[in-house]
Amino acid sequence: MLPGVGVFGTGTTARVLVPLLKSEGFEVHALWGQSEEEASCLAEELNIPFHTSRSDDVLLHQEVDLVCIYIPPSMTRQIAVKALGIGKNVVCEKAATAVDSFKMVTAARYYPQLLSTMGNTLRFLPAFVAMHKLLLEGYVGEVQVCDVRVYGPSLLDESYGWTCEELMGGGGLHTVGSAIIDLLSFLTGARAHRVHGLLRTFVQQNNSIRGIRRVTSDDFCFFQMLMSGKRSSSGGVCCTVTLNFNMPGSFVHEVMVVGSAGRLIAKGTELYGQQNGKNEELLLGDNGWSGPEVKSMPMPQMQGLSSMVKALRLSFQAHEERRSWAHEPVAMAPTFEDGLYVQTVVEAIKRSSTSGEWASVDIMREEPDPNHNLCEALQRNKI
Amino acid sequence: MLPGVGVFGTGTTARVLVPLLKSEGFEVHALWGQSEEEASCLAEELNIPFHTSRSDDVLLHQEVDLVCIYIPPSMTRQIAVKALGIGKNVVCEKAATAVDSFKMVTAARYYPQLLSTMGNTLRFLPAFVAMHKLLLEGYVGEVQVCDVRVYGPSLLDESYGWTCEELMGGGGLHTVGSAIIDLLSFLTGARAHRVHGLLRTFVQQNNSIRGIRRVTSDDFCFFQMLMSGKRSSSGGVCCTVTLNFNMPGSFVHEVMVVGSAGRLIAKGTELYGQQNGKNEELLLGDNGWSGPEVKSMPMPQMQGLSSMVKALRLSFQAHEERRSWAHEPVAMAPTFEDGLYVQTVVEAIKRSSTSGEWASVDIMREEPDPNHNLCEALQRNKI
Numbered sequence: 001m002l003p004g005v006g007v008f009g010t011g012t013t014a015r016v017l018v019p020l021l022k023s024e025g026f027e028v029h030a031l032w033g034q035s036e037e038e039a040s041c042l043a044e045e046l047n048i049p050f051h052t053s054r055s056d057d058v059l060l061h062q063e064v065d066l067v068c069i070y071i072p073p074s075m076t077r078q079i080a081v082k083a084l085g086i087g088k089n090v091v092c093e094k095a096a097t098a099v100d101s102f103k104m105v106t107a108a109r110y111y112p113q114l115l116s117t118m119g120n121t122l123r124f125l126p127a128f129v130a131m132h133k134l135l136l137e138g139y140v141g142e143v144q145v146c147d148v149r150v151y152g153p154s155l156l157d158e159s160y161g162w163t164c165e166e167l168m169g170g171g172g173l174h175t176v177g178s179a180i181i182d183l184l185s186f187l188t189g190a191r192a193h194r195v196h197g198l199l200r201t202f203v204q205q206n207n208s209i210r211g212i213r214r215v216t217s218d219d220f221c222f223f224q225m226l227m228s229g230k231r232s233s234s235g236g237v238c239c240t241v242t243l244n245f246n247m248p249g250s251f252v253h254e255v256m257v258v259g260s261a262g263r264l265i266a267k268g269t270e271l272y273g274q275q276n277g278k279n280e281e282l283l284l285g286d287n288g289w290s291g292p293e294v295k296s297m298p299m300p301q302m303q304g305l306s307s308m309v310k311a312l313r314l315s316f317q318a319h320e321e322r323r324s325w326a327h328e329p330v331a332m333a334p335t336f337e338d339g340l341y342v343q344t345v346v347e348a349i350k351r352s353s354t355s356g357e358w359a360s361v362d363i364m365r366e367e368p369d370p371n372h373n374l375c376e377a378l379q380r381n382k383i
Numbered sequence: 384m385l386p387g388v389g390v391f392g393t394g395t396t397a398r399v400l401v402p403l404l405k406s407e408g409f410e411v412h413a414l415w416g417q418s419e420e421e422a423s424c425l426a427e428e429l430n431i432p433f434h435t436s437r438s439d440d441v442l443l444h445q446e447v448d449l450v451c452i453y454i455p456p457s458m459t460r461q462i463a464v465k466a467l468g469i470g471k472n473v474v475c476e477k478a479a480t481a482v483d484s485f486k487m488v489t490a491a492r493y494y495p496q497l498l499s500t501m502g503n504t505l506r507f508l509p510a511f512v513a514m515h516k517l518l519l520e521g522y523v524g525e526v527q528v529c530d531v532r533v534y535g536p537s538l539l540d541e542s543y544g545w546t547c548e549e550l551m552g553g554g555g556l557h558t559v560g561s562a563i564i565d566l567l568s569f570l571t572g573a574r575a576h577r578v579h580g581l582l583r584t585f586v587q588q589n590n591s592i593r594g595i596r597r598v599t600s601d602d603f604c605f606f607q608m609l610m611s612g613k614r615s616s617s618g619g620v621c622c623t624v625t626l627n628f629n630m631p632g633s634f635v636h637e638v639m640v641v642g643s644a645g646r647l648i649a650k651g652t653e654l655y656g657q658q659n660g661k662n663e664e665l666l667l668g669d670n671g672w673s674g675p676e677v678k679s680m681p682m683p684q685m686q687g688l689s690s691m692v693k694a695l696r697l698s699f700q701a702h703e704e705r706r707s708w709a710h711e712p713v714a715m716a717p718t719f720e721d722g723l724y725v726q727t728v729v730e731a732i733k734r735s736s737t738s739g740e741w742a743s744v745d746i747m748r749e750e751p752d753p754n755h756n757l758c759e760a761l762q763r764n765k766i
Contacts, residue, residue: 144585145603147532147625196579196739198607200621202527202643220528222623224581224605238583240605242623244528246641248659258629260585276631356579358739 001322002313003065003089006030006058007048008079010038012296013070013093013119013305018046019292020306021068024313029063034071055079059086065323066316069093070119072162073169076100080116081107089115089323091312094178094339096169098347101340102364108336115315115325117333118342120182121304124311124332127271128304130284131257131264132187132332139273141261143188146239148180151252152298155245156215158208164215166350171217172243173199173349178342179301180241180255181225182334187257190229190237191341196358197223197349202246219245223349253300269299308333340364384705385696386448386472389413389441390431391462393421395679396453396476396502396688401429402675403689404451407696412446417454438462442469448706449699452476453502455545456552459483463499464490472498472706474695477561477722479552481730484723485747491719498698498708500716501725503565504687507694507715510654511687513667514640514647515570515715522656524644526571529622531563534635535681538628539598541591547598549733554600555626556582557729562684563624563638564608565717565725570640573612573620574724579741580606580732585629602628606732636683652682691716723747 005026007014010033018028030050033039043051050061058064059082067083069076069092077100080092084107095101108116122128135143155163155175162168163175185191199218209215225239255266262275264283271284289299291306311329318326334342344363352359388409390397393416401411413433416422426434433444441447442465450466452459452475460483463475467490478484491499505511518526538546538558545551546558568574582601592598608622639648645658647666654667672682674689694712701709717725727746735742 144583144629145627147627149530196581198579198621200527200618202618220621222607222621235583235585238581238603238605240623240625242530244530244641246527246643247646249657249661250646250663258627260629263630263633274632278632280633356741 001320002026002316003322004029004061004063005066005068006032006061006064006088007068007070008032008055008058009070010034010042011070012294014068015042015046016292016294016297016302016305017068017070017309018048020309024309026066026309026313027063030058030061032058055082059083059088065089066091066115066312068119073174074162077103080104084108084111084114084116087111087114087323089325091115091117091119093119094169094174094343096167098340098343098364099368101336101343102367105336105340106367115330116336117330118182118336118339119308120179120334121301121308122179122183123186123304123334124307125269125300125304126287126307127266127269127284127300128183128187128255129307129332130271131255131266134264134273134283135187135257138261139275140257140259140263143190143237143257143259144235145258146184146188146237147256147258148184148239148241149244149252149254150176150180150242151244151247151250153245153248153250154203154206154219156206156209160209160213164209164213164217166216166218171199171219171221172245173197173218173221173223174346176245177221177223177241177243177349178346180243181345182338182342183255184225184227184239185338185341186332186334187255188227188229188237190227192225192227192239192345192361194226194358194360195223195345195348195352197221197352199350199353221349223352225345251298253298269303384703385409385699386705387412387444387446388449388451389415389444389447389471390451390453391415391438391441392453393417393425394453395677397451398425398429399675399677399680399685399688400451400453400692401431403692407692409449409692409696410446413441413444415441438465442466442471448472449474449498449695451502456557457545460486463487467491467494467497467499470494470497470706472708474498474500474502476502477552477557477726479550481723481726481747482751484719484726485750488719488723489750498713499719500713501565501719501722502691503562503717504684504691505562505566506569506687506717507690508652508683508687509670509690510649510652510667510683511566511570511638512690512715513654514638514649517647517656517666518570518640521644522658523640523642523646526573526620526640526642527618528641529567529571529620530639530641531567531622532625532627532635532637533559533563534627534630534633536628536631536633537586537589537602539589539592543592543596547592547596547600549599549601554582554602554604555628556580556601556604556606556732559628560604560606560624560626560732561725561729563626564728565721566638567608567610567622568721568724569715569717570638571610571612571620573610575608575610575622575728575731575744577609577741577743578606578728578731578735580604580735582733582736604732606735608728634681636681652686
């Protein structure tokens with residue numbers, strides 16, 4: 001039986017998510033917004049019976065058994081951990097720091113019977129599901145190189161906010177790069193152990209962000225990851241990722257995996273492959289998207305989100321009890337542990353960009369001294 | 384009046400170059416090959432009256448006033464310097480080391496009346512000539528990012544030779560990367576001051592290279608250059624270059640320049656542009672190549688080579704005396720100084736790949752102790 005849903009957030013994702021949930025048969029009972037006004041506006045627009053700006057009102061809502069959290073990264077951990085504590089299933093976006101991610105992992109480990117997945121929808125995009133399957137079947141042989149590029153217009157909100165602020169989880173690396181880092185570990189079955197990166201903020205001020213305010217989050221980022229895993233070649237996998245958000249009017253989303261016997265390339269939502277000695281083949285075409293088109297949400301994310309909601313439906317439908325869910329349909333969803341890995345890589349890349357050196361990826365195993373994080377942030381600001 | 388030409392080399396470039404020279408009206412009088420047999424075979428095929436395996440026989444040939452050198456990098460310096468010393472004009476491929484490049488610069492400075500250009504033909508490709516012009520005119524605004532990728536099949540010769548050997552000047556970085564490094568400095572008017580790179584040799588043995596022999600030259604290379612120059616934005620230009628030669632059956636050659644007001648992308652021999660707020664436009668289409676198609680030479684190099692030969696004709700035609708040439712038609716050709724810069728960047732990228740750190744690009748100003756180079760090579764081998 002499908003659970004009732006409570007949605008946190010009033011941004012683009014929340015706006016797209018609610019109709020998708022409804023079309024799969026979920027009932028959305030409650031909406032949370034940062035201000036009463038935002039919440040009430042969107043609730044009316046999307047026809048949601050209850051809205052609030054107090055998080056507990058959603059978390060404790062009787063009808064809500066699944067909580068979807070799409071809010072600024074710095075607020076995610078608090079809501080996600082609390083939701084699990086109250087016994088609700090959680091789908092949420094990334095947190096702002098590795099420490100926050102670690103706290104979420106701790107909570108998820110404590111309530112293994114609850115669904116707790118990160119909202120990286122790229123894993124669910126049919127092109128990447130097919131790519132994952134073909135890689136497992138050995139289509140490209142031993143994986144050697146992954147080469148990813150995402151180009152698009154600015155990620156900044158119209159007014160000054162967390163998207164402008166690196167420490168709040170803004171920027172191309174944190175917003176888009178983290179989804180790519182997650183995707184690459186899903187596709188290759190390998191994890192980064194060393195990373196190197198360079199972040200730049202080319203546009204520090206624009207028409208709406210000016211005066212004493214400056215953007216600190218990156219609009220250009222490239223990084224390399226040296227990954228190793230069971231399926232990769234003896235030398236490991238080299239990944240190169242280029243993110244550029246100074247390209248208004250364009251959207252490029254290409255993920256290429258090159259191996260000893262061939263290669264696979266996902267361009268947008270299509271998948272192409274070429275095995276050595278053969279011609280390139282279209283393995284998965286554009287399946288004719290019938291849903292809404294939202295300018296600020298690229299098609300791969302949009303279609304991935306739609307597929308994720310379908311998977312959630314299958315997972316919950318499998319059981320009578322409305323809080324119970326089956327593992328298999330959401331088996332490929334990223335866990336909170338994956339979220340911690342991704343956040344750790346993101347922070348290592350930032351460290352590398354500052355130091356100019358390769359940084360190692362060390363996954364947190366115990367919570368650090370709570371003051372340590374503050375010191376680090378202060379130190380970073382000084383640099 | 385057009386000078387008589389002597390060609391060094393029997394490889395793909397020499398084979399393509401001779402017909403191009405002839406079709407522009409140059410007479411090719413002499414051909415040098417590493418073995419008498421290679422020289423005689425190709426001379427017969429291309430209908431060249433004189434062939435030899437002794438370099439002096441070409442250099443001292445009465446009819447030869449322009450020497451084109453397309454031989455393994457480790458032999459280039461010796462021939463080029465000698466040719467200038469005898470008073471011949473020189474077009475040549477890159478040398479193997481910065482020390483060799485420096486010796487060539489010294490010779491070129493000593494004979495400024497002689498033509499001495501590096502054979503990087505990409506600068507002459509119409510798409511890049513147009514790109515260069517548009518960048519000067521401010522089409523993209525301030526240049527922020529250059530993003531280049533070249534993918535293709537293996538660069539290795541069929542049998543074991545210098546292409547397999549990193550110290551002999553083999554590998555994707557040295558062969559293809561150096562042309563890109565040169566091109567980017569031509570396009571942006573900026574020079575790299577810091578570089579970071581990663582080189583890999585994924586295929587160390589194949590059907591013809593096996594047993595105790597191993598390939599040491601890179602088949603995958605990723606590097607970044609931080610460049611600065613008069614035309615670049617205050618933060619400088621970030622360049623990312625991805626070279627992958629484990630992709631049989633494909634050829635991708637893309638050079639993208641992104642600036643504050645738009646971007647330019649050369650795909651193969653075509654040029655596209657998009658200014659912010661406008662649609663993408665085809666600025667230069669495929670002009671219908673009527674020359675030969677050679678499988679082992681990609682179209683941008685081929686057409687660039689053809690344009691370079693045309694420029695050489697214009698340069699020499701401008702004067703009556705057959706050794707004299709006009710500067711203007713070949714003004715955009717890379718000089719030996721450019722060759723030294725490129726070689727210095729290549730070596731810095733290799734250093735960075737070994738150390739894992741950013742390496743600074745310091746152009747040689749005086750010749751080092753001749754034993755120093757040997758020591759370095761020995762040390763590198765130890766590592």
